[in-house]
Amino acid sequence: MSKGLQTRDTALREALAQASHVGLKNITIGTLADSLSMSKSGLFAHFRSKEQLQVDVLDHAADLFTRTVIQPALKEPRGLERLRALVDLWLGWDGYADWAMPGGCIFISATMEFDDEPDGPVRDRLVAQQQQWFDSLETVIRGAVREGQLREDLDTLQFAHELYGLMLGHHVASRLLRDPAARERAHTALDRLVAAASPGAGTPAPA
């Protein structure tokens, strides 16, 4: 790898770490340069604008997410086992303290920062990534359906959304409220979610 690409990579790693706890909007070329013992302008040259840096950080994070969450989960046998592995890896990702993302999942914080922003390169990329993530979730869920472990007529997209909500709840409980029971609560919620989608479960309740 050429010197330039190597520096760029190091910079992105540090930028991700900083973005995870001050927010993607609030990373600063100057602060980042200091952390890397570089000049502002020297660092700046690698990305041609702050906006581009933000997009690159998102891409870097997505790569990392794929390698540390999605791919390992795909090694588990298809079905509920894979789904549970995915959730566990996901919970681990959100708690990636000390290295990579001391401030917790960057996609969650970036979502809240850019959700009501007008369209733009950063928001667009983020939306695309999240939609792709929902696709992956649905695929894994459908795997469990095909294995006969979840019921045939399950609304897999709804399931994916509820799973996502569960993870968001975990994020708040563990990070803001610092609740030691957060992880256990997430598992409980997942169990209930799976139970309601099991082939045995009757059509639920009155509206």
Add this chain to the structure above:
Amino acid sequence: MSKGLQTRDTALREALAQASHVGLKNITIGTLADSLSMSKSGLFAHFRSKEQLQVDVLDHAADLFTRTVIQPALKEPRGLERLRALVDLWLGWDGYADWAMPGGCIFISATMEFDDEPDGPVRDRLVAQQQQWFDSLETVIRGAVREGQLREDLDTLQFAHELYGLMLGHHVASRLLRDPAARERAHTALDRLVAAASPGAGTPAPA
């Protein structure tokens, strides 16, 4: 109301609106002053620091939340009816477009901004508010238990957390993904949550 308090109130209203879409961290005395056709220093005098302004904005939002969500819900008969009313009002609150909070629920965005911040006046206030909100949720849920509409041995705190996760999911679906089905999905999730907690429902599934 004296002139000073009136100005202060107007300022807080505007500050809340701006904070809801640039984030509580990123509101600016200067921008805020311009929006109010005031001088920076004239506005600044009302709050003695930016940090104090942020705390005051949170308090202002909490007041508004109590008046528009909690109190109206308390007019419904205790039990599931009240719980569903609360959720509907809550969904409305998160979509308070055009006035008050064009950027969606400020507590959600503030949570993501301050979750991994060290303790401080702003974070502390936010945590206290959220914990109080969880208490209110639990109280309403317990009301449904006492009415015999939810089962006796229900873990009401777990229920509250899952309900909160559901709302967070709605926030993402409606604001980031702009999914028109977001509200319907939230209702579906609530139905499932209630169904699983109904007195009829058997002890769910294998671990």
Add this chain to the structure above:
DNA sequence: GTCAGAATCGAACGACCGTGCTTTTATGGT
């Protein structure tokens, strides 16, 4: 070892940041 090109630096820019001070203007009780 040379030399083109890549990588980095240093200095500067205009703009805006939060905050402190002093002065001007508006308010409202008497």
Add this chain to the structure above:
DNA sequence: ACCATAAAAGCACGGTCGTTCGATTCTGAC
């Protein structure tokens, strides 16, 4: 109508922001 006081304005400060540009140093193929 007066006047103490409250509210707002004006101005300045040191700092940081993203970005530009020209000069400098380093890298790596030949």
